[in-house]
Amino acid sequence: MSSPIAGVLQLIALIAALALAYRPLGDYMARVYSSEKHYTPEKWIYKVIGANPAAEMRWPAYLRGVLAFSAVSVLFLYLMQRVQGSLPGSLGFSSIDPDQAFNTAASFVANTNWQSYYGEQAMGHVVQTGGLAVQNFLSAAVGMAVAVALVRGFARSRTGELGNFWADLVRGTVRILVPVSVIGAIVLVACGAIQNFSGIHQVGQFMGGTQEWNGGAVASQEAIKELGTNGGGYFNANSAHPFENPNPLSNLFEIFLILLIPFALTRTFGRMVGSLKQGYAILGAMAVIWIGFVALMMWTEFAHRGPAFEIAGGAMEGKETRFGIAGSSLFAVSTTLTSTGAVNSFHSSYTGFGGGITMLGMQLGEIAPGGVGSGLYGMLIMAIIAVFIAGLMVGRTPEYLGKKIGTRQIKLAACYILVTPALVLGFTAVAMALPTPGDSMTNTGAHGFSEILYAYTSGANNNGSAFAGLNADTQWFNTTIGIAMLLGRFLPMVFVLALAGSLAEQKPVPETAGTLRTDKPLYAGLLVGTILIITGLTYFPALALGPLAEGLAS
Numbered sequence: 092m093s094s095p096i097a098g099v100l101q102l103i104a105l106i107a108a109l110a111l112a113y114r115p116l117g118d119y120m121a122r123v124y125s126s127e128k129h130y131t132p133e134k135w136i137y138k139v140i141g142a143n144p145a146a147e148m149r150w151p152a153y154l155r156g157v158l159a160f161s162a163v164s165v166l167f168l169y170l171m172q173r174v175q176g177s178l179p180g181s182l183g184f185s186s187i188d189p190d191q192a193f194n195t196a197a198s199f200v201a202n203t204n205w206q207s208y209y210g211e212q213a214m215g216h217v218v219q220t221g222g223l224a225v226q227n228f229l230s231a232a233v234g235m236a237v238a239v240a241l242v243r244g245f246a247r248s249r250t251g252e253l254g255n256f257w258a259d260l261v262r263g264t265v266r267i268l269v270p271v272s273v274i275g276a277i278v279l280v281a282c283g284a285i286q287n288f289s290g291i292h293q294v295g296q297f298m299g300g301t302q303e304w305n306g307g308a309v310a311s312q313e314a315i316k317e318l319g320t321n322g323g324g325y326f327n328a329n330s331a332h333p334f335e336n337p338n339p340l341s342n343l344f345e346i347f348l349i350l351l352i353p354f355a356l357t358r359t360f361g362r363m364v365g366s367l368k369q370g371y372a373i374l375g376a377m378a379v380i381w382i383g384f385v386a387l388m389m390w391t392e393f394a395h396r397g398p399a400f401e402i403a404g405g406a407m408e409g410k411e412t413r414f415g416i417a418g419s420s421l422f423a424v425s426t427t428l429t430s431t432g433a434v435n436s437f438h439s440s441y442t443g444f445g446g447g448i449t450m451l452g453m454q455l456g457e458i459a460p461g462g463v464g465s466g467l468y469g470m471l472i473m474a475i476i477a478v479f480i481a482g483l484m485v486g487r488t489p490e491y492l493g494k495k496i497g498t499r500q501i502k503l504a505a506c507y508i509l510v511t512p513a514l515v516l517g518f519t520a521v522a523m524a525l526p527t528p529g530d531s532m533t534n535t536g537a538h539g540f541s542e543i544l545y546a547y548t549s550g551a552n553n554n555g556s557a558f559a560g561l562n563a564d565t566q567w568f569n570t571t572i573g574i575a576m577l578l579g580r581f582l583p584m585v586f587v588l589a590l591a592g593s594l595a596e597q598k599p600v601p602e603t604a605g606t607l608r609t610d611k612p613l614y615a616g617l618l619v620g621t622i623l624i625i626t627g628l629t630y631f632p633a634l635a636l637g638p639l640a641e642g643l644a645s
Contacts, residue, residue, distance in 0.1 A: 098389050098417025101343060102382075105421070108347050109354055116351065117358025117370075123266045124239045124259060125363065133261050144258035149251040150592030153240055156256035157233060157584060161200050164226060165577075168196040171222045172214075181215035182291055182305055194569040199223055201580035202230035202462060204316070204323030204432055204555040205572060207564040211305055211326045216288050223323060224312045228272075231319030232263035234464030237584050238356065239363075241468045244591030245492045246364045251596050253588070267352075268319060275314030275348055282344065283337030284310040309334050317348035320462040322432030322555040330422070330435040331411050342418050342435060349431050353377075353460035356467045364492055368610035373470055375615040380459035380622070381428055384452055388420040391445045409440020409559075420445075427452035430462030432555025439542065439560040446558070447638025450545055453552045454630045455622055456511065462553065468587050470618075474609070475504045475590075477621040481607050481614075491609060493599035500593060507586040512629045514551035514575045519544050519633065521571075528567050533560040537644070541637035546572060551579035 129137070129144055137144050148156065171178075172187035172195060187195065191208060198205040204227075208214075214223070236259035243253050280286050289306030309325045313335050316323060330336040336345060354374065361370020392406045393416055410419040419436040426433050427449040438449045452459075458469040475491055479501050482489030489496040522528040522543050532539040538560070545558040550572040557563065563572065608614060 094415055094417055095389065095393055097415070098393075098421065101417055101421060102385060105343060105346060105350075109350055112351060113355055113358055116355040118362060120267060120352075120355065120359040121362035123262050124254075124359070126262075129258075130265070133265055136261050136265075137257065140257065142255075142257035144255050144261070146255055147252035148255055150240075150253055150588040153253050153256045154585060154588045156260075157237065157588075158581060160229075160256075160260070161233065161581065164200045164229060165196045168199060168222050168226060169193060171218055172196065175215060175218050178215065178217045180217045180288070184213055184215050187213065190566045190569040191564065194573040195223075197573040197576050198555065199226040199321070199323060200230055201553055201576040202234055202319070202321060202430060202465070203550060203553040203576045203580070204321045205550055205557070205563075205576065206323055206327075206555070207569055207572075209327040210324055216307060219312065219325060220308050224308070224315065227312065227315040227319050227321040227323070228264050228268050229260070231268055231315070231321065231463045232260050234462055235263045235267070235352075235356075236260050236464070237587055238464035238467040239359075241471055241587055241591040241594075242360050242363045244594035245471075245494060247595045248493075248597060248599050251592050253591050253595060268315065271351075272311070272314040272318055275318055275344075276311040278344055279310040279313055279341060282341035283333075284313055284341065285334045286310040304334075313345070314348065316433060317345045317431065318352065318463075320349060320353065320429045320431040320466075322426065322430075322434075324433065330433045331437075333413075336435055339414060339418055342414050342422065345433070345435075346422055346425050349425050349429055349433070350381075350460060352463045353429055353466040356464070357460075360467060360471075366492075366610060369492065372610050372612075372615045372618075373467075373474065375612065376618045376622075377458070377460040377466075377470065379615070379619055380455070381424070384424045384428060384448060384459070385421055388424050388445060388448050389417060391442055391448065392416045392420050394442075406442050406445065409437035411435060423449055424452060426556060427554060428455070428457060428459045428461070430457045430465055430553045430555075432549065434556050434559075437559040438545070438556065439538075439558040443537075443638050443640075443642030443644070446541060446545075447634055447642060449556070450541070450548055450634065450638060451626070451630070453548050453554045454512075454515070455626050456508070457552050457554060458622070465553065469507075469583075472504050472507050472587070472590075473622050473625075474618055475500060476508065476625070477614070477618045478607060478609065479504075480621060481617060485605075485607075487605055487607075490600055490606060493602070494594045494597050495600055500590060503586045503590040503593070507583050507590075508625065510582045510586075511551045511579050514579050515544070515547045516630075516633060518547045518551070518571055518575055522547070522567070525567075528565075531562040531565055531568060533562070537637050537640040541641065544633055544637050547575055550575040553580050 172192040176186040240253040287306040291305040326332040357370045357374040361367040478489040478491045542561040
């Protein structure tokens with residue numbers, strides 16, 4: 092069987108699995124966030140943190156909860172790394188340097204999971220499980236909470252109340268992320284992923300020297316790493332490491348976990364706003380972009396150019412032979428179109444156009460289907476922009492889900508879509524202009540520029556994957572990428588929650604014959620076109636200097 096055919100079969104199997112899970116999981120999450128019942132363990136948590144889960148919050152209070160919780164999380168994780176050398180289970184590793192500790196704390200709290208260190212050579216069991224893995228759950232739950240708050244803004248009227256952040260945070264963690272992660276970890280262990288707390292041990296003699304590995308609670312961290320679209324690996328090789336991703340079956344299962352919640356949230360959205368067709372329209376736009384990117388990536392990487400490619404069956408450089416081009420391409424597209432950032436191959440070794448596809452996936456805003464929570468609210472922002480453009484074309488006041496999209500709403504949406512491009516392009520320009528950051532590039536020319544552009548694209552869009560050629564463990568990159576991650580995560584949330592509050596205060600507008608039907612394929616097509624045009628106009632000059640120039644030259 093040829094590799095392209097194997098790739099198509101993997102894609103079909105993945106789509107079938109996602110389709111089977113779509114309805115039950117989407118409906119379940121809608122019930123979780125709409126329920127007024129609090130389970131006993133949740134009540135214990137509320138009592139410990141001093142929160143009243145029944146108290147409704149307006150958007151400023153909801154935002155304060157998000158920011159306060161995240162700030163405490165950054166501080167806690169930073170301090171845990173700084174005192175690692177004194178903690179039990181540190182495996183003899185010393186405390187993390189201040190700049191790297193800040194970068195890692197910002198990274199995991201912002202759901203980015205960018206890593207400028209070797210996991211197996213820097214982090215002990217306590218930091219890995221008690222710090223990083225815990226934030227994998229909590230940062231994902233924060234994103235889901237913000238998405239649900241925006242959905243409530245569309246669903247509610249004549250009130251500014253968006254629910255309770257603490258209740259949404261706890262429910263998302265306890266009722267959704269934890270149980271699914273337990274099942275996922277069991278499946279990964281059955282596939283061969285390790286799960287232990289062993290120390291460092293020698294595994295053999297290699298080329299006159301020894302090789303040592305440490306164990307860890309890898310399967311449990313791997314499950315939430317993918318399910319929560321986090322992406323931080325226990326080992327430096329991430330999901331290319333056989334301890335994390337042993338075989339093609341585990342590889343396909345990890346891709347399934349990455350896409351599971353972001354796609355299912357569209358049904359949750361449809362259920363909560365009272366129109367499943369609206370959810371299907373958003374799902375359709377996401378699916379068209381995702382499938383299109385997968386097809387484009389496979390075509391690019393399977394293209395035979397020269398004897399080496401013909402012998403290997405395609406561009407095999409940087410790819411695991413266990414997964415091949417198909418499994419690697421499917422993983423690369425899924426991880427960069429979401430905010431996961433996990434990798435099972437090295438994107439720097441892809442063809443020029445292939446590396447550009449991974450970058451473009453992040454630059455779309457990671458909305459197809461996007462990160463857990465962030466993908467849905469990012470897509471809804473783009474839906475508002477698309478409605479506004481349609482309204483301009485026909486001379487009508489734009490409406491979406493019965494809410495008028497006026498000056499305030501479009502200003503907030505515009506601010507949202509401008510934040511990450513400003514961070515990406517601004518930091519990239521400064522890094523290229525200064526003399527020192529360029530020393531971290533492994534390559535020169537277009538590929539070297541792509542290394543830096545990819546790093547800031549990944550950080551500001553909260554993806555976390557790397558082009559694998561940049562030495563990012565410097566004070567400059569640790570600090571600036573850390574700042575980009577925090578601003579790229581929490582500034583957009585400010586605009587999302589402010590938009591949710593303004594929508595919730597409106598009274599619904601009755602549908603008329605002139606109302607744009609946003610539950611039809613025509614609108615889904617308009618939405619896809621809007622996304623591609625906005626992204627293209629924003630990033631094309633930078634892409635032309637990097638991956639496009641490299642691809643055309645090869």
